[in-house]
Structures are given as C-alpha cells and as structure tokens.
Amino acid sequence: MTMQADPSHIEAFKERFDAVHTNISRAIKGKPGEIRLALTCMLSEGHLLVDDVPGTGKTTLAKAIASSIEGDMNRIQFTPDLLPTDVTGSMVFNSNDGQFSFHQGGVFANVVLADEINRASPKTQSALLEVMEERQVTVDSVRHKVPRPFVVIATQNPVEFDGTYHLPEAQIDRFMMRMAMGYPSHEAEVAAIQDRLRGETPEGLAPVISVAEFEWMIQTASAVHVAESLEQYVVTIAQATRRMDELRLGVSPRGSLALVRSSQAWAAAKGRNFVSVDDIKELAPFVLGHRMLLAPEAELQGVSSGELVRRTLDAVPVPTERV
Numbered sequence: 001m002t003m004q005a006d007p008s009h010i011e012a013f014k015e016r017f018d019a020v021h022t023n024i025s026r027a028i029k030g031k032p033g034e035i036r037l038a039l040t041c042m043l044s045e046g047h048l049l050v051d052d053v054p055g056t057g058k059t060t061l062a063k064a065i066a067s068s069i070e071g072d073m074n075r076i077q078f079t080p081d082l083l084p085t086d087v088t089g090s091m092v093f094n095s096n097d098g099q100f101s102f103h104q105g106g107v108f109a110n111v112v113l114a115d116e117i118n119r120a121s122p123k124t125q126s127a128l129l130e131v132m133e134e135r136q137v138t139v140d141s142v143r144h145k146v147p148r149p150f151v152v153i154a155t156q157n158p159v160e161f162d163g164t165y166h167l168p169e170a171q172i173d174r175f176m177m178r179m180a181m182g183y184p185s186h187e188a189e190v191a192a193i194q195d196r197l198r199g200e201t202p203e204g205l206a207p208v209i210s211v212a213e214f215e216w217m218i219q220t221a222s223a224v225h226v227a228e229s230l231e232q233y234v235v236t237i238a239q240a241t242r243r244m245d246e247l248r249l250g251v252s253p254r255g256s257l258a259l260v261r262s263s264q265a266w267a268a269a270k271g272r273n274f275v276s277v278d279d280i281k282e283l284a285p286f287v288l289g290h291r292m293l294l295a296p297e298a299e300l301q302g303v304s305s306g307e308l309v310r311r312t313l314d315a316v317p318v319p320t321e322r323v
Contacts, residue, residue, distance in 0.1 A: 005223035005273040013220045014271045017043075019208045020068045027064040027195075027202040028057050030188025036269065037179055037286060038065065038153070043214075043221050043265040046176025046258060047132050047152040049117075049290065056181040058155040062113040063202035065153075069214045070207035071110030072147065078120035084127035088137045089144070102139060107131050110147050110211060114154035118164040125171055128152065132174040149214055169249065169293060176258045177283075178290035217268075224264035225274040229319035234259050234280060240312050241292055246303050249293035259287045277318045285309050 017039065024035050038061060041048045050058045059075070066073035076087060089105035106112060107128070117125065131137050132152055137144045154175070156167070172178075184192065209217075234256050242250030263279040270279075289305040 005220055005225070005268070007273055009220050010224075010268055010271060010273045013217055013268045016209050016213060016217055017269045020065075020214075023068045023205055023208045024061070024064040026200075027060055027067075027205060029191045029195075030184045031057065031181065034179060034181055035061070037177060040262055040265045040269060040283075041177045042149060042151040043218055043268075044176060044258070044261040045149070045151075045218060046262060047154070047174060049172070049175040049178040050153065050155045050181060051158045051178065052155070052180045052182065053157060053159060056183060058153075058181055059113060059115065060202045061181070062111050062153045064205055065151075066109075066111040067202055067205040068208055069110070069149075070210050071149070071214070073111040073113065074106045074109035075113040075115060076106040077115050078117045078124070080119060080121060082120045082124050084124050087124060087127040088131065089139060091140055102142070102144060104144070105137070107137065107152075108144075108146055110149055110151070112150075112152045114152055116156060117154040118156040118167055120165065122165055122168060125165070125167065129170065129174065147211075149211065149218060172290055173252055173254055175290065176262060177286045179286050221265040221268045222261070224268050224272075226260055226264065227274070227319070230263075230275055230277065230280065231260065233277070233316065233319050237280075237284065237288070237312055237316050240316055241288070241308065244292075244308060244312075246295055246298035246308060247292050248295045249291075251288050251291045255288055255291045259283060262287055281313055284313060 020039060021032070021035055024039075025032060028035055038048055042065065050061075052058060062075075063073060065071075076082070085105065087105050087107055089103055089108070091100040092103040093100050114128065131146060135146050135148070135150050137146065156164075238251040238253070238256040241247060244250060259280060260275075262283050263275045266279045266283055267273075267275045285306055289309050292305040292308060294303060294305065
C-alpha cells in the first residue's frame, strides 16, 4: 500500500503535466490521447513500443518529449548490421595514455528512440534488456548508469515483415505500454503541413520544465495512493489471463506492476492523489495487451489480445469498497 501524496503536490504535478502536454501538442497535432499515454509511461519510468506505419509522427513524438523537458535524445536506427556495442557502448583503446576507456553507446540519453527495432538481429535487440530493466549498462563487469529520467521509445512497422526479426517475448515484456499513433484527422494533417512550411520543428520547441522537475514528477506519481483492494483487483486480472484457453502466455507479474505504476501517474495527471478502478480499466489495453501471447487456434479464429483484455475486465468483479 502506498502513502498518499500531498494534494498540493498533485496540483503542481497536474500543472506541469498539462504544460508539457500542451507543448508537445504544438508538434503532434490532433493526438492528445497518445501524448497523454506517452507521458504517463515515462512518468511511470516505463518504456513505450509504438506500432504504426511510417510517417505518423513516432519520431516527432520522441523529439517533442525530449525538447519539452530540456532532456537529451539519441536516435538509434536499428538495421541488420547494427552491433550490440553500438547500442550500449564499448571499451576503446586510447593510444595517448595507453589505457582503455568506456565509450558510451546510443542508450546514454534521457529519451532513446529505437527506430524500427525489429530490423536488428535478436543479438542486438537483447542489448536493450539490461538497460531497460535496470537503467544501467554492464561492460567488462563494470556498471555504467544511464541518465535519469530514462525512456526507450521503440518503433516498428506492423505491415512490413521483409528483413525484420520478431521481437522475443522477453523484449516485449520490457515495454510498459504498446500503442499506435494512427493517421491524423484532415484538420490536424493540414496544420502539420503548415507548421513545417513555417519552419517549425519538434527540436525547436522551447522546454517548459527542467529534467529535475520531471524527476520530481516521477517521485510524486509514485506516492499516489493505491488501495489494497485495487492491488488485489489488478493481480486477479493478470491471473485470469494465465488461465485463458486462447493464450499460450498470460500477463506476467511485471505486467501487474506496470499497470499499477502507470495508473498512479494517470491519476495524478487528472489531479487525484489516489487511483480509481477507471484508471486501471483505461490503461489495461495498452499495458496488458502486448503481454498476451495468443494460441495458434485463437490466431486462426481472428481473436485479438485487445478483445481478450476487454473480456477479462468484464469478467473480473470490481472492488466495491471505497478506495
């Protein structure tokens, strides 16, 4: 059970959240829900997997987040010839002093865009496993911490499979959320064209908060109250997926924790210092869906993980006591 955050802290959190959201919206037109999800994921110290076709704003989203919080951003273009050391870093020999020193890889930034992550080999993909979970890189038995806050925003094209490698379940489970950007509305697409013709870019966004303030927001979100009955509710949902005939693999314990933690930030962004059932239900499709591995029979029948999440939420009784 968590301590209950001070209401004044939650009010300050919401003000900063809204300011960052508004700033990012200047670069990403017509996608308020997707921006809210991305910020919630980062404030929960999670990572985001974005599945969508090219040109829908995935890279722009990452750049706009980094610019808005005055953070560093690195883009790693995942290709078949990318090496694990390109991602994590390696020891480099310095001929001047005759010593080896650590040369940082692309993951040493506040926002890391892993572009088209499924185009790299499984060996290179696995280079992200440690840093996504422990926020550190181990090279020659020496640990190197990455900056905080830290988020990996990975993208992949769901309709193109030539020259790609399937993400292993261990990798997918490291992502707190999975979402799609989707095509913009007519008005939003026109506005995006006009912005670019005026020379406005996500890199040109002025920061509205500092990295230190964003770290404070992370700490504040982690203090949002979660009633024990809601903890029980989340675990019951996760365990129900593990008994489904349609699934080869249900939601992991990491998924249960991810749903609770993201619900804390989601509630704080709404100006509340406690999590509600609605917070959990709203986030469940984005947090749990990608952790559910369909059985072959279910795939042939056209069953989707999203449908199974909805079915589980309908079947599990909600807590009736006051939270």
